[in-house]
Amino acid sequence: MPRKVVNRRTFLKATGGTAGIGLIAGCSSGGGGGSDDGGDSGGDGGGDSGGDGGEMTTTSGSDDGGSGAINIGSVQPLSGNFAPWGQTHSAGLAFGVQEINSNGGVLDGRELNIVEADSASDPAEAASIFERFAEQDGIAAATGPVSSDVGIRTSRTAQELGIPMFMHMAGSNDTITPETRHSFRVGLVPATPTAQAQAGLAADRGYENVAAIVGDYAWGRSMQSGIQNNFDIDVNIQVAPVSQSDFSSYVRQISEDVEMVIASGHPPGSLSITGQLYELGRSPDVVTGPSFPPNVIRSALGENANRGFTHVHLSDPYSDEFAEVATRFAEANGAQFNTHTAYGYVTAQLIAQAIEDAGEADPQAITEATRAIEFDTLFANPIQYADSGELENQIQLYSSISLDAPSYYPDGNYSYEEVFRTDPLPAIAAAE
Incomplete structure (x- = not known):
């Protein structure tokens, strides 16, 4: 070979x-x-x-x-x-x-x-x-x-x-x-510690108006359970097919003054969800996404990359x-x-x-x-x-994507701005 x-x-x-x-x-x-x-x-x-x-x-x-x-x-x-x-x-x-x-x-x-x-x-x-x-x-x-x-x-x-x-x-x-x-x-x-982390982010910022769109499959359901078990507030959770690409009907059920939208529960649709939130007049402080490579986020969202979508990561670029x-x-x-x-x-x-x-x-x-x-x-x-x-x-760190180049690579078109970092997260028990 x-x-x-x-x-x-x-x-x-x-x-x-x-x-x-x-x-x-x-x-x-x-x-x-x-x-x-x-x-x-x-x-x-x-x-x-x-x-x-x-x-x-x-x-x-x-x-x-x-x-x-x-x-x-x-x-x-x-x-x-x-x-x-x-x-x-x-x-x-x-x-x-x-x-x-x-x-x-x-x-x-x-x-x-x-x-x-x-x-x-x-x-x-x-x-x-x-x-x-x-x-x-x-x-x-x-x-x-x-x-x-x-x-x-x-x-x-x-x-x-x-x-x-x-x-x-x-x-x-x-x-x-x-x-x-x-x-x-x-x-x-x-999913379990990720939901715990996002509950911590919402509590840290005092958010009271939080919505989530999760996929109708294993990861999405795990996130749904994690949200229900870890958030101290009622979260507007909607379940969408994993293959869904048009989320406008789901977005319209989210209040216009929403502070945080959890898109982490629907990884394949999370960037579409984000774009459609903005198109339909929602402008949450934070949209939590999955762990996309940051260049994917920058390319997909363009000038909207720094509006609130968060890159989730364990490596510390700061x-x-x-x-x-x-x-x-x-x-x-x-x-x-x-x-x-x-x-x-x-x-x-x-x-x-x-x-x-x-x-x-x-x-x-x-x-x-x-x-x-x-x-x-x-x-x-x-x-x-x-x-x-x-x-x-x-x-776990949450960062928004800046449109500026980092100091270590002046030819780049993105860097990071820290939004939140969790306390140390416990290991989950091995799945039976």
């Missing part, structure tokens, strides 16, 4: 995927390109997928069991609905590995090596890629899933193979169960550490490092630290070291895991 080397063009493609409102809203929960959760929102990569179904590597060599390179499997959606997530995560992962190798690698000089293939968000294809990487490349760990369908399938595959899988998004509660002992979340907390990494990334690749590029970068650093803590590249040892890790990185709080593999004590 052909391999390709990561180069500047790959990075530019990986950080440049955008999507329009109509494209995102048109995605449904069916098949491999569905939307399952707060990060699993459809969105075509704007025709610039960067994926060809082949494999790529960032260095040469393979793990010889003691002194060679250590292979990391990257099972990414490089084409299809989730390409903007996969491309961006891939770019951050590759940059993180490059920096690790430039700084001497791990375990006294061993380099990390990425083998990558395009899953196109197909669960069966993702599982097949994972198995091939295990059999042919001897991978020590894997990463990449965005959609929950892929996350659930590869989480089970990780258990069967005994190889740790680090989830980019995949926020369904069902991704992690008591039986999946090799799966770890990185970039997204599930820290000095984030700016330092973003500056190095821009200098090396001529592209903007963002909150989702950071998830790939953090995953590389997290795997490297787990290998160091384990003292070896054995997958089982890496799994156990990850479960015990406390790793300070580009997130607002150090990464820690409950025994289940769920993130523990993470801080």
Whole structure:
């Protein structure tokens, strides 16, 4: 199978995927390109997928069991609905590995090596890629899933193979169960703590007029339950089909003086909901969306990107550490490092630290070291895991998208303005 080397063009493609409102809203929960959760929102990569179904590597060599390179499997959606997530995560992962190798690698000089293939968000294809990487490349760990369908399938595959899988998004509660002992979340907390976080945002601002539009499927229903259980006020909750694109009838049932609209419960429609709120004369202070890559938000909403729609993220773009990494990334690749590029970068650093803590590249040892890790990185709080593999004590941030370029990338057309950050969120119990 052909391999390709990561180069500047790959990075530019990986950080440049955008999507329009109509494209995102048109995605449904069916098949491999569905939307399952707060990060699993459809969105075509704007025709610039960067994926060809082949494999790529960032260095040469393979793990010889003691002194060679250590292979990391990257099972990414490089084409299809989730390409903007996969491309961006891939770019951050590759940059993180490059920096690790430039700084001497791990375990006294061993380099990390990425083998990558395009899953196109197909669960069966993702599982097949994972198995091939295990059999042919001897991978020590894997990463990449965005959609929950892929996350659930590869989480089970990780258990069967005994190889740790680090989830980019995949926020369904069902991704992690008591039986999946090799799966770890990185970039997204599930619906229950997300609803808790948004209740905290409303309470912090003293909002009394709050509405929500949720999708009629697992993630939306989980958000609906979370809203009902965590908000101290009555929230006007409407349930819409997951494939809905015209939300005007729902928006008209929201009062004109609404202060906050929760669109996080309908990820594939959240940007359409936002645009139609403005078109129909609603101007809430805050519209909570899912964890879209920020370049997708900027492209889809245009000049309305800074009117109240909030980007939800765990990486902290307001820290000095984030700016330092973003500056190095821009200098090396001529592209903007963002909150989702950071998830790939953090995953590389997290795997490297787990290998160091384990003292070896054995997958089982890496799994156990990850479960015990406390790793300070580009997130607002150090990464820690409950025994289940769920993130523990993470801080979720809500940011509006500024139309100005960040200091570390003057050619950019967006940056961030902090709206709210939560207290540390507890890990949820593993789904039974």
